[in-house]
Amino acid sequence: MKTIIPELRKKHRLSQEELAAVVGVTRQTITSIEIGKYTASLPLAYKIAKCFGKSIEEVFDFSDVEIPNEPF
Amino acid sequence: MNPFRQRIVDRVILLAVGLSITLCVLIFSMATGGFNYDSSIGASVDWVRLALFVILIVILTSSFTKNMKAIHNLDRLNKLQITEEDERNLFIKQKTGFLGMDIVLFGLTIATLFSRSSGPKTFFTFFWSLLFVSAVRVSLIMYYRNKY
Numbered sequence: 098m099k100t101i102i103p104e105l106r107k108k109h110r111l112s113q114e115e116l117a118a119v120v121g122v123t124r125q126t127i128t129s130i131e132i133g134k135y136t137a138s139l140p141l142a143y144k145i146a147k148c149f150g151k152s153i154e155e156v157f158d159f160s161d162v163e164i165p166n167e168p169f
Numbered sequence: 170m171n172p173f174r175q176r177i178v179d180r181v182i183l184l185a186v187g188l189s190i191t192l193c194v195l196i197f198s199m200a201t202g203g204f205n206y207d208s209s210i211g212a213s214v215d216w217v218r219l220a221l222f223v224i225l226i227v228i229l230t231s232s233f234t235k236n237m238k239a240i241h242n243l244d245r246l247n248k249l250q251i252t253e254e255d256e257r258n259l260f261i262k263q264k265t266g267f268l269g270m271d272i273v274l275f276g277l278t279i280a281t282l283f284s285r286s287s288g289p290k291t292f293f294t295f296f297w298s299l300l301f302v303s304a305v306r307v308s309l310i311m312y313y314r315n316k317y
Contacts, residue, residue, distance in 0.1 A: 118251075126257040135257050135317045 098136050099158035102127070105149045120144040173250045177236050184233040191229060194282075195222045214285055214292045221282055221296075257317060265309040273302055 106116055113127045120127075120141060129135035130145075137145065137157075146156045170178075198218075239245040252258065277299040284292045 121251055121254070123252060123255045123258065126255055129257060129317055135260075138256055141256055 098161065099133055100131060100156055101158075102131050102145065102156060105151070105156065109149065116145070116148065119148055171246075173254075174240065174246060177240055177246070177249070181233060181236045181240065184229055184236065188226065188229040188233060191222065191225055195226070214289050217292075217296060218282060218285060221278065225278065225282075261310065261313045261317060264313045265306065270302065270306050274299070274306070277302060 102116075106113070111119075113131075114124045117124045117127045121144070122141065126135065130137050139153075142153050142157055146153045149156065236249075239249045277295060281292065281295040281299050284295050
């Protein structure tokens with residue numbers, strides 16, 4: 098899943114390590130999320146988004162997620 | 170007390186007990202002539218046993234030291250907590266079946282160390298099984314760490 102975390106980190110002058118410490122994960126997890134290898138859980142995605150003052154949809158790209166044809 | 174800190178304290182106690190038992194078994198074995206250092210096949214079993222004991226003691230001691238330092242230093246404790254509760258690490262552990270593998274590895278280690286009296290065939294069967302399972306575990310961890 099694509100994200101704009103690297104751009105947001107640059108804008109807020111945060112290193113991967115600092116972001117990891119704030120959201121309570123390891124630096125390797127942040128790296129994996131940024132390169133799209135690992136998909137963050139909902140609570141972690143929420144924490145990361147809130148860290149930058151944004152919503153989850155603004156930080157993570159859900160265009161690859163299939164939406165059902167007949168939503169409720 | 171912080172629940173994670175309590176968990177680490179319990180772990181340190183368990184490691185101390187394990188380390189003491191391992192050292193006692195090793196010293197007892199050496200004192201009762203349980204190790205043969207000549208060039209026979211029995212001696213090769215004993216050399217491998219001794220190496221396994223040493224590796225086990227080193228692993229237990231380093232784990233004990235690391236956890237003990239974490240108890241007395243808040244920064245280290247927080248870093249340890251982050252590492253242990255990191256969701257990607259937990260995900261990879263689940264993928265590699267860490268609990269089952271750990272139990273199998275523990276059982277094989279004990280069986281290898283205590284199978285001396287059953288003869289070299291039994292001993293080396295357990296020993297090579299232990300090496301195989303260890304290699305599988307390491308390969309799986311490396312694969313999933315690279316994948317995720």
